[in-house]
Amino acid sequence: MAKVTITANENGPYLVPGIAKYTDADGNEQETQGKMVAICRCGASANMPFCDGGHKGINFKAAKIELVFDVD
Numbered sequence: 001m002a003k004v005t006i007t008a009n010e011n012g013p014y015l016v017p018g019i020a021k022y023t024d025a026d027g028n029e030q031e032t033q034g035k036m037v038a039i040c041r042c043g044a045s046a047n048m049p050f051c052d053g054g055h056k057g058i059n060f061k062a063a064k065i066e067l068v069f070d071v072d
C-alpha cells in the first residue's frame with residue numbers, strides 16, 4: 001500500500017504529488033507537467049482548479065495542513 005501526501009501550504013494551495021489528467025473547459029484532454037500539482041483553495045485563481053498565485057493578491061490566510069492517504 002502506497003502513501004500519498006497532500007499538503008495545504010500555509011496561506012497557499014493544495015500540493016498534490018504526481019501528474020494529473022483532466023478535461024479542460026473546451027472538452028480537451030490535458031495533462032499537467034512536473035512532479036507536483038498546485039490546486040487552488042482560496043477561490044482567486046483565474047485558472048481553476050489550479051493555483052495561479054492569485055492567493056497572494058487577496059492576502060489569503062490559512063493554516064498548513066498535511067493529509068496522508070493510504071492508496072491501494
Ligand code: FES
Pocket residue numbers: 012013014039040041042043044045050051052053054055056
Ligand atoms: S491558492 Fe493560489 S490562487 Fe488560490
